[in-house]
Amino acid sequence: MTGIRSATSAFVLAASLASPAFAQQSNPAPQPPKPAAAPQPARPAAPAPSKPAATQAKPAPAPAPRGGDAQPTLLGQYGDWGAYTASPGGNKVCFALGKPKTTKLEPAGGKRDQSYLFVSNRPAEKVKNEVSVIIGYPFKSSSDATAEIGTAKFAMYTQNDGAWIKNVAEEARMVDAMRKGADLTVKGTSGRGTQSTDQYALKGLAQALDKIEQECK
Numbered sequence: 001m002t003g004i005r006s007a008t009s010a011f012v013l014a015a016s017l018a019s020p021a022f023a024q025q026s027n028p029a030p031q032p033p034k035p036a037a038a039p040q041p042a043r044p045a046a047p048a049p050s051k052p053a054a055t056q057a058k059p060a061p062a063p064a065p066r067g068g069d070a071q072p073t074l075l076g077q078y079g080d081w082g083a084y085t086a087s088p089g090g091n092k093v094c095f096a097l098g099k100p101k102t103t104k105l106e107p108a109g110g111k112r113d114q115s116y117l118f119v120s121n122r123p124a125e126k127v128k129n130e131v132s133v134i135i136g137y138p139f140k141s142s143s144d145a146t147a148e149i150g151t152a153k154f155a156m157y158t159q160n161d162g163a164w165i166k167n168v169a170e171e172a173r174m175v176d177a178m179r180k181g182a183d184l185t186v187k188g189t190s191g192r193g194t195q196s197t198d199q200y201a202l203k204g205l206a207q208a209l210d211k212i213e214q215e216c217k
Contacts, residue, residue: 072084072086073085075094075211075212075215076207076208076211077204078204078207078208078211079201079203079204079205079207080098080099080101080200080201080203080204080205081096081098081204081205081207081208082096082097082098082208083096083207083208083209083211083215084096084097084212085212085215085216091122091123091125092123092124092216093121093122093216094120094215095118095119095120095121095212096118096119096120096205096208096209096211096212097116097117097118098116098117098201098205099116099117099200100115100117100186100199100200101183101199101200101201102198102199103196103197103199104197104198105194105195105196106195106196106197107194110190110192110194112135112137112190113136113137113161114136115133115134115135115136115186115196115198116133116134117131117133117184117200118130118131118132118133118134119178119208119209119212120132121212121213121216123216123217128213129171129172129175129209130164130171131147131171131174131175131178132162133147133156133163133164133186133188134162135158135162135163135186135188135196136161136196137161137190137191137196138161138190139159139160139161139163139188139190139191140158140189140191140193141191143158143188143189144156144157144158144166145157145158145186145187145188146186146187146188147165147174147185147186148185148186148187149174149177149178149181149183149184149202150177150181150182152173152174152177154166154167154170155167156186158188163186163188175209179202179205179209181202182201182202182203183199183200183202184200184202185197185198185199185200186198186200
């Protein structure tokens with residue numbers, strides 16, 4: 001596959017990492033199953049800008065595997081966050097990955113897949129601390145998601161089942177707030193109008209970020 005990897009395919013890969021690697025620290029987890037490629041979603045091209053271009057996200061193409069170790073390796077488990085590395089296409093990537101502690105759907109009873117939050121470093125593309133979400137359903141077309149950490153609120157643009165911070169200039173501030181915060185809440189709306197609220201515990205994230213920063217310098 002060439003060009004930008006879709007968030008949907010990224011989710012399928014991420015799902016293979018579910019559960020074992022995210023068990024409580026009191027129950028050490030085995031090495032997660034190894035999918036064919038690293039599961040962090042690459043940022044797609046931003047939608048038509050409503051703000052100056054400087055504030056918009058830049059496209060981050062994900063190369064098709066051309067060798068190298070594309071199988072994610074667990075570097076460490078820190079609270080609810082796993083730190084991983086992989087080398088899809090021969091380019092090393094590192095990412096922290098977590099699942100929400102609580103989820104809520106309105107109206108209740110709707111079906112969705114597992115949601116995930118990623119913080120990714122891709123040195124070959126000069127990408128550091130890119131925040132992205134796999135929500136578990138196709139977002140409502142042209143809708144924004146939101147991420148809230150304490151009193152700080154960040155808009156996220158959506159594509160298929162993925163979301164990325166809308167103003168890239170705010171990404172460093174968001175990651176800093178995540179390092180210091182207790183939890184992060186992601187809200188979104190599905191194509192069917194169902195509203196979701198996912199709350200992620202942030203304990204352990206700072207250590208996971210330090211680990212991937214050491215691994216992907």
